[in-house]
Amino acid sequence: MPQKIAAGNWKMNAPDSAEVQKLLDAHPAPSVSILLCPPATLLAQLSKYLDGTPIATGGQDCHTAASGAHTGDVSADMLRAAGATHVIVGHSERRADHGETDALIRAKAEAALNAGLTPILCIGETLEERDAGQTLDVVARQLTDGRPETGTIVIAYEPVWAIGTGRTPTTDQIAEVHALLRDHAPDTPLLYGGSVKGANAAEIFAIPNVDGALVGGASLTADAFSPIIAALEAS
Numbered sequence: 001m002p003q004k005i006a007a008g009n010w011k012m013n014a015p016d017s018a019e020v021q022k023l024l025d026a027h028p029a030p031s032v033s034i035l036l037c038p039p040a041t042l043l044a045q046l047s048k049y050l051d052g053t054p055i056a057t058g059g060q061d062c063h064t065a066a067s068g069a070h071t072g073d074v075s076a077d078m079l080r081a082a083g084a085t086h087v088i089v090g091h092s093e094r095r096a097d098h099g100e101t102d103a104l105i106r107a108k109a110e111a112a113l114n115a116g117l118t119p120i121l122c123i124g125e126t127l128e129e130r131d132a133g134q135t136l137d138v139v140a141r142q143l144t145d146g147r148p149e150t151g152t153i154v155i156a157y158e159p160v161w162a163i164g165t166g167r168t169p170t171t172d173q174i175a176e177v178h179a180l181l182r183d184h185a186p187d188t189p190l191l192y193g194g195s196v197k198g199a200n201a202a203e204i205f206a207i208p209n210v211d212g213a214l215v216g217g218a219s220l221t222a223d224a225f226s227p228i229i230a231a232l233e234a235s
């Protein structure tokens with residue numbers, strides 16, 4: 001059975017530290033893995049705060065190189081030194097905003113593995129691709145081209161049109177993609193991401209081959225994230 005993971009992607013947001021303490025108080029001994037991915041500037045501080053607790057931390061992106069002349073970037077080794085265990089790579093917001101290709105994302109995932117981090121590889125189709133019937137082709141290509149040949153990773157299926165929109169795919173649509181991912185990655189945790197809330201979490205976690213969630217907006221407060229963690233524990 002792949003590990004169950006409730007991961008929060010804070011994106012470019014900085015919740016109050018009281019929210020983190022509230023989350024810890026609500027989940028002193030979780031039966032699933034909990035991960036928070038803050039902005040890079042907060043990572044060291046948050047990792048220190050969470051040291052010795054069941055909540056782990058991750059980065060939101062990394063450079064392919066370990067160090068060097070790359071103004072504005074952060075390496076996987078630096079994330080690791082700041083306390084991270086994971087790093088998100090290939091998020092659709094980075095694919096869209098920074099033109100990240102599958103080849104670049106794969107190099108980032110390899111850099112993460114080399115630094116001792118577990119990459120969370122994000123894949124997912126746009127609405128145009130879904131409407132054109134290309135969803136399975138797109139995610140299969142992103143997986144094949146973006147995934148390192150060896151090493152332990154986590155995969156997050158995040159349909160671009162479901163991110164921050166309040167729209168989620170039907171359970172059949174999620175099940176179809178996750179079945180394909182499971183065929184390609186039998187022992188890999190497969191997360192769903194895109195408008196996951198306390199209200200829909202149980203239904204999503206009941207879908208075969210869904211091992212957890214990558215949560216954006218609802219990871220910013222303990223009140224919103226805690227019911228998602230509880231639903232995963234109950235699944």
Ligand SMILES: O=C(CO)COP(=O)(O)O
Pocket residue numbers: 009091158162163164165166193194195196214215216217218
């Ligand atoms: O992009 C996401 C997580 O990486 C999902 O964001 P939302 O949960 O805000 O839709």
